[in-house]
Amino acid sequence: MSVLDSIIEGVREDLAMRRLPLAQIHEAIERAAAPLDGYASLSTNEMNVIAEVKRSSPSKGDLASIKDPAALAEQYQDAGAGAVSVLTERRRFGGSLEDLDAVRSRISIPVLRKDFMVDEYQFLEARAHGADIVLLIVAALSKSQLKDFYDLATELGMSALVEVHTPQELESAMDINPRMIGINSRNLKTLEVDPVAFSELIPAIPHEIIRVAESGISTRGDVEFAQNAGANVILVGEALVKAGDPISAMQELLGRR
Numbered sequence: 001m002s003v004l005d006s007i008i009e010g011v012r013e014d015l016a017m018r019r020l021p022l023a024q025i026h027e028a029i030e031r032a033a034a035p036l037d038g039y040a041s042l043s044t045n046e047m048n049v050i051a052e053v054k055r056s057s058p059s060k061g062d063l064a065s066i067k068d069p070a071a072l073a074e075q076y077q078d079a080g081a082g083a084v085s086v087l088t089e090r091r092r093f094g095g096s097l098e099d100l101d102a103v104r105s106r107i108s109i110p111v112l113r114k115d116f117m118v119d120e121y122q123f124l125e126a127r128a129h130g131a132d133i134v135l136l137i138v139a140a141l142s143k144s145q146l147k148d149f150y151d152l153a154t155e156l157g158m159s160a161l162v163e164v165h166t167p168q169e170l171e172s173a174m175d176i177n178p179r180m181i182g183i184n185s186r187n188l189k190t191l192e193v194d195p196v197a198f199s200e201l202i203p204a205i206p207h208e209i210i211r212v213a214e215s216g217i218s219t220r221g222d223v224e225f226a227q228n229a230g231a232n233v234i235l236v237g238e239a240l241v242k243a244g245d246p247i248s249a250m251q252e253l254l255g256r257r
Contacts, residue, residue: 004189035159037159042210049076056092063241082233100130112131117134118140135182139169160178161212162178163182163184181205182213186214186216198231211232
């Protein structure tokens with residue numbers, strides 16, 4: 001079993017324990033504020049940032065305790081992030097839907113629910129908890145699931161970050177005409193990082209699509225490498241949560257200090 005398969009197995013087990021009746025989750029969606037436009041927020045001429053609230057990861061273990069995720073998200077917003085990503089997977093990443101609720105209540109920019117979305121219920125759950133953007137990992141989904149989940153996210157008013165790692169996954173992503181594609185330099189099946197994925201795959205994505213570089217970005221040089229490949233957004237977690245001053249860390253990544 002690959003790392004990705006193991007994570008998904010845990011996600012399904014946890015989901016089975018917290019699943020609410022559909023009528024109840026639809027009522028929560030009706031009470032939630034209207035979703036913000038993640039595409040618009042990340043479609044700027046300058047390099048943009050999706051800054052991540054991330055406590056731990058399968059590859060690095062514990063990263064930061066983050067006792068107040070909302071306060072961290074507020075710092076990200078103050079630093080100019082276009083969106084904040086919140087990990088809600090519990091077993092490997094130490095996240096929760098409570099973190100998502102806290103962050104959504106504090107900031108005015110779009111929030112990405114960062115999880116392994118493998119069930120229709122998770123999309124309803126994401127919207128009920130105020131998510132504006134959801135993640136679709138091509139490696140975790142069949143072609144029919146990818147299309148159906150993308151359509152469901154759109155129907156619920158959410159933007160979708162479609163994540164790929166290989167040319168084959170990029171081809172599958174392009175079949176659904178996405179508006180935002182993330183190139184993950186980390187192979188989720190092995191956890192190995194190879195930034196060459198940026199230079200190989202990002203140039204193949206049409207310029208009208210938002211191009212997000214994910215994983216392995218910790219220095220200004222990493223950002224420049226991704227930007228030179230054609231990325232117009234970076235998704236950064238570890239480098240920010242481990243920094244004593246996340247605002248300065250983000251400015252340094254963007255070359256603004």
